[in-house]
């Protein structure tokens with residue numbers, strides 16, 4: 001059912017994600033006049049708070065996490081906020097929530113920003129309180145499970161109360177401007193699509209490198225590891241957008257139908273197609289930092305780095321490796337996709353060093369797109385033509401100056417409120433992602449694979465370099 005919500009009911013309203021991302025995103029949307037005029041935002045968590053205490057809590061978060069020039073009239077935004085305490089593990093508080101939601105039961109968007117272990121009880125409480133009817137949609141924050149079985153369990157619990165058309169699974173990478181721009185690049189230009197296949201593309205690299213270590217996610221991270229924290233969701237979503245067939249429209253199902261076909265075409269990895277690592281002490285950005293085991297204060301077999309060589313078994317991508325790598329305490333914070341084209345079949349420029357074209361899509365920290373092209377070095381060419389690879393750059397902030405760099409959650413929360421599902425992950429996608437990841441973890445367990453140490457501030461263990469180099473490929477750094 002298509003409707004714009006009158007009320008947003010935010011579970012986990014006192015949490016870290018709410019403070020750093022959700023409240024700032026909602027305030028920034030309000031400042032730009034993008035929230036429905038009458039939208040009320042009802043926060044809920046266990047902590048007892050009055051409306052005015054919650055508004056003070058939100059104000060402090062906005063002052064800390066939202067730049068002043070994006071806050072608009074903050075008092076107007078704060079007036080939209082209400083708060084109703086509820087411990088979701090007891091059934092008592094849900095009726096009070098229903099009362100707080102009031103007449104909006106038929107135009108309600110709910111967002112669960114709590115641990116997924118609380119989803120099932122939350123959904124049952126919502127259902128019993130009459131907050132799961134036709135006019136209610138629900139957004140779910142990741143992680144959706146730790147493997148295929150647990151993910152199915154969560155999906156089943158949600159499906160017991162909400163049909164798929166009213167379930168909005170977040171992968172915040174899909175809210176990023178450059179990630180959506182990848183679709184514009186591929187499907188709004190005639191230049192790339194004819195070349196976007198195994199005949200013309202040699203390989204693809206996707207890197208998500210972080211400089212941070214464990215931060216305060218110690219227990220969560222040690223039970224999760226890089227493969228499940230980053231590859232299962234964000235990186236496979238990026239891969240599916242790079243590799244999918246052109247959808248017939250930008251509507252939710254055509255896009256998601258094509259993505260899921262890609263995810264199902266992922267070939268199970270062979271034993272020598274993955275490398276795991278764990279950081280030791282080192283220096284990042286000139287600062288000495290401790291190793292993972294020192295931060296954790298014990299030994300651990302959890303990987304903080306993973307590099308994979310993936311293949312898609314379909315016509316378009318046969319023989320084209322997709323190299324994926326992600327890690328913590330890496331040399332530099334960067335998220336990028338590199339599409340490496342093949343060399344020209346024959347060079348007429350004898351003696352000139354030819355380099356294949358390369359498209360680099362920078363997602364973080366800078367949003368930019370760069371296409372390397374061969375060009376003639378100016379000169380009289382007495383010793384033959386000299387060539388050099390030069391970048392054709394589109395720095396997105398320059399090309400679209402005057403527009404804000406938005407928080408990914410701005411787009412996603414607005415789409416949740418308005419009921420647009422294209423940038424949310426469908427159940428079959430999540431489950432295809434988990435099926436592939438589970439097979440990798442089973443292989444690691446069979447092989448008794450232990451993460452290789454790497455120095456903080458490096459690009460990961462040397463085996464990751466070898467993974468690409470044995471194919472004659474260098475990681476883009």
Ligand code: NAP
Pocket residue numbers: 011012013014015016017018044045046047086087088089113114115116118141142143
């Ligand atoms: P958090 O800081 O631990 O906050 C958890 C929230 O849940 C708090 O508002 C807490 O409030 C509430 N809560 C806990 N137990 C509850 C209960 N029994 N009944 C009702 N409310 C309860 O966690 P977070 O960092 O905000 O993360 C929320 C979810 O988003 C997690 O699944 C996390 O993995 C995911 N996530 C977080 C980030 C991030 O950057 N933080 C990024 C991606 C995904 P009270 O203590 O007041 O009840």
